[in-house]
Amino acid sequence: MDFSLSPEERALRDSIVKFSRGVLNDHVAERDRQQEFPRELWRKCGEMGLPGLPVPPEYGGSGLDAVGCAVALEALGYGCTDGGLVFSLSAHLLACVVPLWKHGTEEQKRRYLPGLCDGTLVGxxxxxxxxxxxxxxxxxxxxxxxxxxxxxxxxxxxxxxxxxxxxxxxxxxxxxxxxxxxxxxxxxxxxxxxxxxxxxxxxxxxxxxxxxxxxxxxxxxxxxxxxxxxxxxxSVAFGSAMDWERALLVAGHVGTIERLLETSVAYARTRTQFGQQIGKFQSVSSKIADMKVSLEAGRALVHKAAWMLEHSRTASLDASIAKLFVSEVLLKSALDCIQIHGGYGFMVEYEVERTLRDAVGSTIYSGTSEMQRSIIGRWLGL
Ligand SMILES: Cc1cc2nc3c(=O)[nH]c(=O)nc-3n(C[C@H](O)[C@H](O)[C@H](O)COP(=O)(O)OP(=O)(O)OC[C@H]3O[C@@H](n4cnc5c(N)ncnc54)[C@H](O)[C@@H]3O)c2cc1C
The missing domain is CATH 2.40.110.10 (Butyryl-CoA Dehydrogenase, subunit A, domain 2)
Incomplete structure (x- = not known):
């Protein structure tokens, strides 16, 4: 078993992080305030191949396998601070593009996939x-x-x-x-x-x-x-869309948890109270340690679920496990990140609170946490 990224996956991750930071992150707080969908940035994501990650190149996609898609979406969630844009892209890709690619006729695929993959169309x-x-x-x-x-x-x-x-x-x-x-x-x-x-x-x-x-x-x-x-x-089209969405939508959340972790570490190292860095207080470092565990466990669950999408008859159980775990630790990590930042975390200008607001929906969309537990229970014969 190899836990390292291949040189190609590493290059993919680096290029998406660089693109996200350089192109997608300006004026996010203002866009968030105005509830503005950045269609121009959507087109730029299209130039990067993001809206069609797993689709074969003959239909205009990037031709990545499912684990490659997980690496790409994690990089996007890590690099891009516009959680809404990451979510819109993921929903478009996993719940519209993927079922069309998996279940569409040749004519449907030729008609829609190129535009859905290059950022011209939104699904x-x-x-x-x-x-x-x-x-x-x-x-x-x-x-x-x-x-x-x-x-x-x-x-x-x-x-x-x-x-x-x-x-x-x-x-x-x-x-x-x-x-x-x-x-x-x-x-x-x-x-x-x-x-x-x-x-x-x-x-x-x-x-x-x-x-x-x-x-x-x-x-x-x-x-x-x-x-x-x-x-x-x-039900067949819905089932395969949900397997891909539950397994991979949370790949972006894993990236977000890594960003929260780094933000928290940096703040805990520089903020001093009572004459020492706040990270030296065990109750602060424990929160950060939990974030690290969430990141590593979440990434492993997502990679396994992604692998199952292509190597097993069904990925439904693993997709639900990944979705449930990552969405819940994302929410906890976002809340802990605010707590570590104290009053500054609560203020909009520090751009920490937005991640918490963005995270709340993750335990609801694509099937609530309660429904994921119910699906897992059914798989266990309950
Ligand atoms: C940001 C966002 C984006 C979304 N995007 C889409 C989209 O693109 N396409 C789309 O079709 N839908 C979308 N949804 C809808 C989403 O899938 C539903 O909100 C979700 O499935 C829950 O349905 P509901 O809101 O009607 O809540 P309800 O089903 O009414 O649930 C209310 C509460 O009861 C609980 N509950 C219900 N049934 C059970 C049960 N059997 N056992 C235990 N608890 C139960 C739920 O877990 C929840 O806590 C989106 C939702 C959000 C928040």
């Missing part, structure tokens, strides 16, 4: 509804057969990138008698389609540069070619 993934979140299988959005296609009616909520997306994967019930497995279908929808609208953009606690909104479908007709995978195969 979204829409399953949550006002009445169904954790219990997403009880969705009410319906697609009924019409000549040459499907007519969709319903509302999706909390959709990342929804207000700015060009293309969205939308889940709808196509056969209520069959239930989620066999009775739901994923559709690949241009957001310019007649009957598609974004009814609202939410104001949020954190990740404020990542727009989240509500999507409404009113007699929206899409052709048969819009079906992603098979009719009735929505």
């Amino acid at each position: 979204a993934h829409a399953i949550t509804e006002p009445g169904s979140g954790s219990d997403s299988f009880s969705m009410r959005t319906r697609a009924e057969r019409v000549a040459g296609g499907w007519k969709l009616n319903g509302t999706k909520t909390f959709i990342s990138n929804g207000p700015v997306a060009d293309v969205a994967i939308v889940f709808a019930v196509t056969d209520a008698d069959k239930g989620f497995h066999g009775g739901t279908t994923a559709f690949l929808v241009d957001t310019g389609t007649k009957g598609f609208s974004t009814s609202r953009k939410f104001e949020k606690l954190g990740l404020r540069t990542s727009p989240v909104g509500e999507l409404v479908f009113e007699d929206m007709v899409v052709p048969d070619e819009a079906v992603l995978g098979k009719v009735g195969g929505g």
Whole structure:
């Protein structure tokens, strides 16, 4: 077993950290205040190949394996202080680009992937509804057969990138008698389609540069070619999107934990109280030691889950373990980082509090911590 990065992975990490620090980190506090999605920076991320990391080059992607994607996203989460941008890119990549690449027809892939990979297009993934979140299988959005296609009616909520997306994967019930497995279908929808609208953009606690909104479908007709995978195969497309998202979205969080760790160490070494560095107080250094353990354990879990994506029939258990652990230690590390900074950590200008606000959503999106524990319990036969 080799725990070191290959020379290529090291070079990838270094180039993304350098790009993030040099290009993505200006005026983040202001963007956060204004809740502004930086479309121009999205295009620059496209030039770096970030929105299409695992997609084969023939479709415009970077052709990385899943562990390479983990290395790249960790580097982004470490180098880029705009947590909303990192989140938007990760959601686009893992919940829209990946299922399209895995389940799309040749025509769908040729049509959408190049633009989704080069930063021209923004993608979204829409399953949550006002009445169904954790219990997403009880969705009410319906697609009924019409000549040459499907007519969709319903509302999706909390959709990342929804207000700015060009293309969205939308889940709808196509056969209520069959239930989620066999009775739901994923559709690949241009957001310019007649009957598609974004009814609202939410104001949020954190990740404020990542727009989240509500999507409404009113007699929206899409052709048969819009079906992603098979009719009735929505649960398959959803399952593979969730495996990739849960395993790799938190790779960025691992990078963020490393940044919190370094920030905390630097502050604990320079801030003095009672005539000594605060890092010499055991209750301060213990928090930092816990961050280091979180970083190492989180990285190992993410790399294993990423490896499982390509070497096992299912990565679902490992993806849930990684998602649960990393999101919870991210939240704890962000809170501890503020505590170590004392009053300065609480002030916006020190740019520590934003990481905590950004971290809170991590135990909710992509399945709450409670749901991850429930999935892990099911795998254990409970
Ligand atoms: C920042 C952000 C981005 C998001 N992006 C997207 C997106 O791009 N696409 C998308 O489709 N959705 C997205 N979501 C929605 C997200 O997936 C849901 O919010 C999440 O699944 C929880 O659903 P809910 O909010 O309806 O809460 P509920 O399901 O109503 O849960 C409320 C509480 O009850 C608990 N609970 C519910 N059921 C159980 C159970 N069986 N056992 C134990 N506890 C339970 C939950 O854990 C939670 O604590 C996003 C959410 C956020 C916050």
